[in-house]
Amino acid sequence: MPCGQMHNRVAKAASFPLAHNALALFGNNRGADRMSFFKKLKDRMFKSSSKLEEGLDALVEDGADAAEDSEPQAAPAPKPQAEPGLLGRVMGGGAPRRVLDDDMLESLEDLLIAADMGVETAGRVAANLAEGRFGRKMSVPEIKSALAEEIARIMEPVAKPLPLYPARPQVVLVVGVNGAGKTTTIGKLASQFRAAGKSVMIAAGDTFRAAAVEQLQVWGDRAGVPVMTAPEGSDPASLAHDALSRAKAEGVDLLMIDTAGRLQNRTDLMEELAKILRVLRKLEPDAPHNTLLVLDATTGQNALNQVEIFRKLADVSGLVMTKLDGTARGGVLVALADRFGLPIHAIGVGEQIDDLQAFDPEEFAQALVGGELSAKQDDS
Numbered sequence: 001m002p003c004g005q006m007h008n009r010v011a012k013a014a015s016f017p018l019a020h021n022a023l024a025l026f027g028n029n030r031g032a033d034r035m036s037f038f039k040k041l042k043d044r045m046f047k048s049s050s051k052l053e054e055g056l057d058a059l060v061e062d063g064a065d066a067a068e069d070s071e072p073q074a075a076p077a078p079k080p081q082a083e084p085g086l087l088g089r090v091m092g093g094g095a096p097r098r099v100l101d102d103d104m105l106e107s108l109e110d111l112l113i114a115a116d117m118g119v120e121t122a123g124r125v126a127a128n129l130a131e132g133r134f135g136r137k138m139s140v141p142e143i144k145s146a147l148a149e150e151i152a153r154i155m156e157p158v159a160k161p162l163p164l165y166p167a168r169p170q171v172v173l174v175v176g177v178n179g180a181g182k183t184t185t186i187g188k189l190a191s192q193f194r195a196a197g198k199s200v201m202i203a204a205g206d207t208f209r210a211a212a213v214e215q216l217q218v219w220g221d222r223a224g225v226p227v228m229t230a231p232e233g234s235d236p237a238s239l240a241h242d243a244l245s246r247a248k249a250e251g252v253d254l255l256m257i258d259t260a261g262r263l264q265n266r267t268d269l270m271e272e273l274a275k276i277l278r279v280l281r282k283l284e285p286d287a288p289h290n291t292l293l294v295l296d297a298t299t300g301q302n303a304l305n306q307v308e309i310f311r312k313l314a315d316v317s318g319l320v321m322t323k324l325d326g327t328a329r330g331g332v333l334v335a336l337a338d339r340f341g342l343p344i345h346a347i348g349v350g351e352q353i354d355d356l357q358a359f360d361p362e363e364f365a366q367a368l369v370g371g372e373l374s375a376k377q378d379d380s
């Protein structure tokens with residue numbers, strides 16, 4: 001069932017005109033506010049970018065001295081230090097350079113692993129970086145720019161806005177482990193869909209906790225979107241059924257269904273999700289049109305396991321990565337893209353309603369390595 005249906009869905013995807021103020025999570029992200037978004041992303045997104053940056057600085061500076069004596073030394077631990085004049089030094093041509101040799105590559109790989117890229121992906125990125133550059137002297141800005149290019153190349157194919165379909169309602173099922181950010185993401189998405197002029201309904205399918213329902217109602221109020229609820233402990237599948245019937249009857253554009261994320265008892269969760277899917281498909285054979293897996297970036301490499309698990313439980317059609325503003329080492333997104341190739345629709349960069357952004361691979365790559373957005377990328 002999953003593959004055939006996926007293709008079907010993709011074929012039916014249509015692009016909708018967007019309201020001017022919509023944040024374009026489901027459309028083109030190139031706009032006048034791109035620089036300010038990049039700044040926000042860079043300011044907030046990664047504790048890791050500064051770490052990676054510092055690591056690179058230390059690596060090249062110390063290695064540059066060693067390179068003069070022909071015997072390159074192993075890289076020392078990154079030392080925290082401000083580098084205000086980095087770009088200025090490049091312009092002045094005085095930036096230290098280090099020969100890209102095996103030692104240097106190994107240290108670089110370690111830095112990427114520390115940024116949560118995973119061993120496999122870090123190795124691949126380092127190897128690609130070395131191609132055509134091995135043995136050459138490189139400065140930090142040159143390495144950053146080459147790294148960003150490699151990372152963006154991996155991310156480019158997965159950076160896809162949430163596809164919209166002519167189906168009415170388009171059913172969006174949201175899954176993920178406890179605390180990943182499902183409910184918050186639904187609230188943010190609902191608000192942006194509303195801003196784009198779409199009618200939206202939310203189903204509080206996490207009937208496990210009364211607090212979960214209340215939380216969703218708060219988000220629904222903020223977004224100006226009705227929330228369908230059911231008593232605590234009642235069957236989420238029956239709520240899904242009622243919500244879809246009502247959404248159909250009212251001609252709503254989008255129905256978003258929240259789910260519980262308990263992985264402690266995986267059999268229960270699997271049965272619960274399977275039942276929701278069965279019930280939805282009885283009413284609407286193509287539903288859900290999107291199954292979003294929400295991942296918390298601060299869980300690091302564990303996000304990879306979560307994708308494995310949820311792909312078995314549900315036909316995951318795309319990812320949302322939350323909490324990139326926290327202590328996340330955002331490299332895990334690169335690992336996810338490299339390993340699974342699932343579309344990344346959006347990233348969460350805060351707890352407020354507008355803190356959900358379309359995923360832009362170039363911006364992400366530059367923010368991750370602590371680089372600058374080049375002027376040529378800033379046209380609209």
Ligand SMILES: Nc1nc2c(ncn2[C@@H]2O[C@H](COP(=O)(O)OP(=O)(O)OP(=O)(O)O)[C@@H](O)[C@H]2O)c(=O)[nH]1
Pocket residue numbers: 176177178179180181182183184185206212260261262294322323324325326347348349350351355
């Ligand atoms: N900093 C930050 N916090 C976030 C982001 N997304 C969600 N959160 C916070 O993460 C916590 C959990 O978010 P929820 O939306 O409740 O997560 P959930 O997946 O619905 O959790 P359960 O219902 O328990 O399964 C909340 O405190 C959110 O405010 C984000 O992008 N950045």
Ligand SMILES: [Mg+2]
Pocket residue numbers: 182183184206212258
């Ligand atoms: Mg929740």
